[in-house]
Amino acid sequence: MAKWGEGDPRWIVEERADATNVNNWHWTERDATNWSSDKLKSLLLGLSVENEEGKCEVTEVSKCEGEASINNRKGKLIFFYEWNLKATWTGKKTGLSRSEVQE
Template sequence: MVDRKQAAGSVWNVNSWHWEQKNYTPQAKKLLEEIILSISIEQDGVKVQNSKIKSINGDAEINVRKGKQILCYEFNVEVDFKAENDEEDADGYFKIHDINPDDLDFEVDHVTLNTKNKCGDIAKRIIQKQMKEELKKLLKDFTKQLAEYESNPEKLKQDEQKRLQNQEATQKAREEKGKEKEQIFYEQKAKEQELKEKFSQWSEQK
């Protein structure tokens, strides 16, 4: 669980007081993909580069309550990699399980080679022994970075401006509605008065 930072609820959620869930899955997936694909490891003459995200399954949400935020997420990722040395190259994929905000105890496993050669064997060992540590270095800030989408001062300012604009629009609509009702009232009174005068004239003629 992350620190409960300042957050902004939707326009209807005055002072962000009420419980509200916001879907942050697209932002989380985008950020997670950027982090994973930035990793490159070189050892024993072999360079391993994460080349493509095959799949990201899971979701992320920010819960807003009393002006604070609680961030929750869980993801499983399948990653393609490429490896090369001076003589040959190889490729394959691996899986990352249970990426969550509570700890960095996720698993990197199912390292599978599409190419069977010495380069691939070395790449597999590199991923099994080092990929998790490289991921941990970067994912330790993932929660903070994702939370900042919601607690960013500029976003908070924009949300507050939207809220004020909405309140002003609502007040204006009420005032216009009130004027409209008042106009209808006076028109109705005028019609009633006109009918009374016509009835009075008709009575006098009789």
């Protein structure tokens, strides 16, 4: 703990005449909802997973509700997000031969 008057000048906001948050040191928050919504839709739409058992592909993102924000506290980024997504997908199961079916 520094003695009075010997602390890091970035920490001292109340003593500044202009009360500036120097270099966003104390706290900043930015809304990232619009960017996140667009990014989630672009990442999910057309997403395809395929293996020897079949294939599945996301064809539509019909619901993308929620919020996201980016915070900066003393030089560290903190991300908050909460999303409710609804997507439509199609899938196709690869046919198995009789010898591969287990009963």
